[in-house]
Amino acid sequence: MSVDLLFLNNKDMEKLGVGDMNAAIHDVERAYVLTEQGDVLAPGKCVMRWGSTPEDENIYGRINAMPGMIGGEYNMAGIKWIGSGPMNYKKGLPRASVTVVLNDPDTKLPVCIADGTAVSAKRTGASGGIAMKLLSVENAKALTICGAGAQGRTQLEAALIVRPSLETVYIYDIMKDRSELFAEESKAKYPNVNFVPVDDPEEAVRKSDITVCVTLANEPIIHSGWLKKGSLIMNMADFEVTYDCVRKADKIVVDNWETIKHRLVSTVSLMARDGLIKDEDIHAQLGEILCGKKTGRENDEEIIYFNAVGTGILDIAVTTRCYKKALEEGVGTVLPYWE
Ligand SMILES: NC(=O)c1ccc[n+]([C@@H]2O[C@H](COP(=O)([O-])OP(=O)(O)OC[C@H]3O[C@@H](n4cnc5c(N)ncnc54)[C@H](O)[C@@H]3O)[C@@H](O)[C@H]2O)c1
Incomplete structure (x- = not known):
């Protein structure tokens, strides 16, 4: 049996409405409510920090892993993998770069890899x-x-x-x-x-x-x-x-x-x-x-x-909305994950 994976880059995410702040507010509110209702899994952030102090982190950077599962109408698992390069601005690059992986909560197989940079900014807003x-x-x-x-x-x-x-x-x-x-x-x-x-x-x-x-x-x-x-x-x-x-x-x-x-x-x-x-x-x-x-x-x-500290389920909620739309509208690049 073969398994496909959908890849969504920043342009695809734009087409799928990642920029819609009203929709992001709705997703984030639902994520907070589902958390209170016990319908999420939200283990803590794993922080991979360069250097040995918080001050070092603001120079040399970090990559954080933020896994989660959100139930309700989203019903999706996944992880946010967010890099922070504080000196990136000197190279004309954004400080934060985010990759979101979505996993089927039943089979646990990955179904989507998406650029989550705009997701992260919108969900924090x-x-x-x-x-x-x-x-x-x-x-x-x-x-x-x-x-x-x-x-x-x-x-x-x-x-x-x-x-x-x-x-x-x-x-x-x-x-x-x-x-x-x-x-x-x-x-x-x-x-x-x-x-x-x-x-x-x-x-x-x-x-x-x-x-x-x-x-x-x-x-x-x-x-x-x-x-x-x-x-x-x-x-x-x-x-x-x-x-x-x-x-x-x-x-x-x-x-x-x-x-x-x-x-x-x-x-x-x-x-x-x-x-x-x-x-x-x-x-x-x-x-x-x-x-x-x-x-x-x-x-x-x-x-x-x-x-606010932010949790991965917020990003998973917003990315899942975009992913479902991508499936409906045929947006993104299908990759043969398992052949
Ligand atoms: N709570 C959350 O859920 C959440 C989510 C994402 C990011 N963040 C945090 O938000 C912060 C900003 O993220 P960003 O992506 O906008 O970063 P950014 O690098 O795009 O912008 C940060 C801005 O802060 C300014 N700055 C740095 N030190 C300052 C100081 N001492 N006083 C005043 N301004 C100062 C910088 O010049 C820069 O313009 C980061 O610390 C990030 O970790 C929080």
């Missing part, structure tokens, strides 16, 4: 968007994005979908030319929004209803005194905000607490390591709020800290 929808004030007017990279762009896209009330977006990056470029690009794309590149995040954060950090910082760039009442502070990567930002928050919300503790790079995970945060201090995972088991934002006064 979608996670951020879901957090903003559940945890930010409803009429949010100002947003600060720290980190003018691939993820900063999808955070913006999702933010403008879930919070169309946003009028001003401040952009901060350690490399000024990057925040300026991002602002310029965004002005052309969203002419009704005011984009302001800033040299220092303080004033911007003080005015913002939502601050999202998607940087490579491993020393805090955001301080608690800057957080205004009713704001949402989103720590989407490593040690980007101070311990005091977490202490100041009325609620701590996460995407997946066990994975966050295992990955041990974000502010709240370091606090857990240091015995400063206990499991019971975590108000909710996003899925619990989506299922109605826990509350999201309850008033316009509370400060909420959110941290």
Whole structure:
């Protein structure tokens, strides 16, 4: 018996709607809900890090393996294999490169190998968007994005979908030319929004209803005194905000607490390591709020800290949607996997 495998490159994925942020938000919400319903397998990330410290990782890079199985209407297993080359920009290459392998959950055989680079950026934007929808004030007017990279762009896209009330977006990056470029690009794309590149995040954060950090910082760039009442502070990567930002928050919300503790790079995970945060201090995972088991934002006064680590099932959900469409529309290259 022969077995075929479908190969989907970046262009195929584009044709299959990987860029559709509304669809990504739907997939990611379903993945969170299915997680709460126990209909997933989501073992921790396996991190293959070059060098010996987190600082080394930001120079020499890493490749992470993120396996998973998602049930429900997706019913698919697989793995996300994500390389991070922090110095790739010097060669004109993206920092993150992602390959997703999908496996039939019954036979366990691979059925698809897809470029997952856009999947990863979209699903992280979608996670951020879901957090903003559940945890930010409803009429949010100002947003600060720290980190003018691939993820900063999808955070913006999702933010403008879930919070169309946003009028001003401040952009901060350690490399000024990057925040300026991002602002310029965004002005052309969203002419009704005011984009302001800033040299220092303080004033911007003080005015913002939502601050999202998607940087490579491993020393805090955001301080608690800057957080205004009713704001949402989103720590989407490593040690980007101070311990005091977490202490100041009325609620701590996460995407997946066990994975966050295992990955041990974000502010709240370091606090857990240091015995400063206990499991019971975590108000909710996003899925619990989506299922109605826990509350999201309850008033316009509370400060909420959110941290996302990301799990492979999010990428598997988005890639499965594209794969099913590829089968219907005959997109991609069929490879004879087993003859
Ligand atoms: N939570 C998740 O699910 C998830 C998913 C994907 C990526 N990430 C994380 O998001 C971060 C950004 O990813 P990306 O693909 O956009 O990377 P990128 O390299 O495209 O962009 C990162 C940007 O951060 C800037 N930066 C670096 N250090 C900074 C600092 N100290 N202060 C301000 N800006 C700084 C860089 O100049 C760059 O413009 C990474 O740390 C990545 O690991 C998180």
